[in-house]
Amino acid sequence: MINMKYILLLFFTLPIIGIGQKDTLVNTSRKNLRKNMPSYINISAGKSRSSFRDFGTSPLTYKGTPNFIAISRSRQNEQKEFEIGSFYSFGDFKVDYNEHKSTSKLQSLSIYYSQLYRVKKLSTEKLTTKVGGLFNTTGNLRNNASLQNNALGREIIATLFGSAKVSWDISRNQAKSKKILFFNYHLKPKTRHLDYRLNIGLINSALRNGYAYIGQSSVLNDPKVFEGYKYNLFSGFRLSSAVDYTVLLKNNNSLQLSYLWDAYKTGGKFDQLEMASHTIKATLMFNYK
């Protein structure tokens, strides 16, 4: 029943948001607006503090500080924004417990697409609220030699999120001069904003191992990557959020500093996977339109 609620919520909220947009665009050429939407190529790099636990192989939590890189293309204006992109993180996750150490080498690739639309009633001159959706598919490849034939862990987590984003315009519109002790300094006008985005998984799904974790394709002389895997739809949960501080540079490019949080747990009948990551990243946003 809960899953049905999510589906109904998704199907009813997204069209309403779409209709709301139509109203606000009534007197403006839609084509023109779309054409003139500022567009960016975003290149990011960062560092995460992450942890995971795969109950299929171990009750222990593995922790690591993987590297994070991302690339995306975004288009945004006051009314709406779109982003399509991919991020990749990689690094060693370790457990050191009871004088026993194990290492899992993890590579994770995510591909996502997001659409957000302004909610006029929740927006003011300085504050913009947008809602919409985000579709994210994450594939993990983990290798932990101490787990013998279960050394390789792999899964695909696909999630459709409902998203809300609030942007505060914190621009400095006038130059300021200040003095602290004997030091004078001048602050130039600057365009900048602070965003907070929350994504709640509405439709969660995962492609995970079957009952025995490892498949038998190797002894069948017919190797298969996802042999015995089960696809679980409408199970598990995923939540993510982002805090972005963005400064517009003189050349219309932007610099963004972000904190990202992502947490998910797979569902299904068999052993679940829990994963959480906290990422600090810097993004160069190259404006090309």
Next chain:
Amino acid sequence: MNNIYRILLLGFLLTSCEKVFFEKDLSSTNARENFEYLWNECNEKYSYFELKGINWQAIKSQYSSKIYEGMSDDSLFSVLGGMLTELKDDHTNLFSNFNVSVFGVRYLGKDNYDGRVLKKNYLSDNVYRTGPFLHDFIDNGQIGYIRFNEFTGTVDSVNLNFILQRYRNTKGLVLDLRENGGGAVTDIFQILSRFVETKTLVNYSRIKTGKGHNDFSAPQPVYVEPFKGIRYNKKVAVLTDRGTYSAGSFTSLATKALPKMVLIGDTTGGGLGLPNGGQLPNGWTYRFSITQALSLDKNPEYEKGVPPDISVLFDWSNLTKDEILERAILELQ
């Protein structure tokens, strides 16, 4: 409007609080918790309880009584390792940084291999080492002898091409798998593909699919396909003993379906279940079998050892002869 910001504020506060959604920390050095965890993992996934007639519940009672508060890691290891040894399966081990539990199936049978006897009485000084294989001509150059003591995962078309090319004019080959404890499954099919002329069904396999001791998938066929290149189509004698285990036993099982291959020596050690791998709450790791290999009549009995077609044992009172190899040479005439 305020409600929306409250939700967002709540979301922000939840950030960094994934522990709210995740299960509690399960790491533990508590002896009983680790005992229960391991017993339960085996109970739900081990594949040979029924075939071996093991009463796992009774074993739990027996070993549970040995667990006590404050026992040392060494003592706990003895109890857990002892419990796993009851499965009589060398694909079942407990690993810690101070010990590894092993059953030792090879010691159930007689020792049937002596490398020194072989070297002194059969092989020349010009023995070749190609990849993981040691090989030479024997019986006055009439037969090729190939010693393969471990499935290293490094068998490839280059080393097999060289060997089969070298012995292409022999009357037959001896593939010596005695004391071969197994290794990479891929090597099995690389080797067997050189000895078949058509796609051949060699055995079946099934995997655990549920908690019941007899919950398995439907048997899946295992085929060997001929290598598209150099093959050997004369008779091959495969030598086995109790030390022939795991991938060695898989190869021996397959020979039962291949008329040009004959198994000579002693019954193999078994090990026809593919082992998994896992970790205990105290950081130790373990493995045990989770599949069953079945013969062509879909019987799992060969887990107890693949019997030879020609049974011969090594005579330790005469160290000038390898009786098993001698019988193979006779078979290949």
